[in-house]
Amino acid sequence: MRLVLAALGAVALLAIAPTAPTAQTPPRPAAPAQPAPPPPPKPITAAVLQGLDKITARVTPIKVPLGQTVRFGTLEIQVKACNKRPPEEPPESAAFVEIQERKPGEQPARVFAGWMFASSPALSALEHPVYDVWVTDCQ
Numbered sequence: 001m002r003l004v005l006a007a008l009g010a011v012a013l014l015a016i017a018p019t020a021p022t023a024q025t026p027p028r029p030a031a032p033a034q035p036a037p038p039p040p041p042k043p044i045t046a047a048v049l050q051g052l053d054k055i056t057a058r059v060t061p062i063k064v065p066l067g068q069t070v071r072f073g074t075l076e077i078q079v080k081a082c083n084k085r086p087p088e089e090p091p092e093s094a095a096f097v098e099i100q101e102r103k104p105g106e107q108p109a110r111v112f113a114g115w116m117f118a119s120s121p122a123l124s125a126l127e128h129p130v131y132d133v134w135v136t137d138c139q
Contacts, residue, residue, distance in 0.1 A: 041086065044066070044082050044083070044084060044138045044139065045065060045066060045139065046063050046064060046065045046066060046079075046082070046138070046139045047063075047064050047066070047079040047082040047093075047095040047097075047135060047137070047138055047139075048061060048062070048063055048064075048135075048136050048137040048138070048139060049061070049062040049063075049064060049077065049079075049095075049097075049133055049134065049135055049136065050062065050133070050134055050136050051072045051073075051075075051131060051132070051133050052131065052132040052133075053073060053130065053131060054129070054130055054131065054132065055130060060072065061136075062077065062133070063139070064077055064078070064079045065079075066079055066080070066081070066082060067079075067080070072131065072133065073130065073131055074101050074102060074103055074130075074131075075099050075100070075101055075102075075111070075128075075131055075133070076099070076100045076101075076102055076108070077097065077098075077099050077133065078097070078098045078099075079095050079096065079097050079098075080096040080097070080098065081095065081096040082094070082095040082096075082135075082138035083095075083138065084137070084138040091118075091119070092117065092118060092119050093117075093118040093135055093136070093137050093138045094115055094116065094117045094118065094135065095115070095116055095135045095138065096114070096115050097112065097113070097114070097115075097116050097133070097135070098110065098112070098113045099111050099112040099113070099126060099133065101128070111126065111127075111128055112126045112127075112128075112133075116133075116134060116135040117135065118134075118135045118136055118137065121134040121135070
């Protein structure tokens with residue numbers, strides 16, 4: 001019986017006695033992982049335009065490499081620059097376009113030079129009786 005009482009007394013003393021600090025501190029939770037930085041944007045090498053022939057009502061996609069000239073009907077289209085917003089912003093593409101009309105037996109005539117915006121094609125549009133051209137994307 002003395003042994004039982006002594007065991008109960010030891011348990012009671014352990015429950016009442018303050019615990020000594022341990023040498024190890026509990027591990028801290030890991031810091032949340034930082035998101036990886038977005039990859040650098042790919043360089044833009046071409047503009048994607050749409051061309052409408054008003055006579056035939058045919059819409060044609062036109063891919064124009066920067067600095068090169070592409071023909072669409074009697075038009076020669078050259079894109080000098082093309083800018084595109086990053087994916088986390090509202091979508092917008094804009095291109096600086098120069099368009100000349102080259103008719104057989106005539107000197108080339110500039111019919112458009114300026115910025116075209118994909119979100120607002122009417123803001124600065126090509127005014128031509130046969131063709132419409134507008135920007136859709138930069139690649």
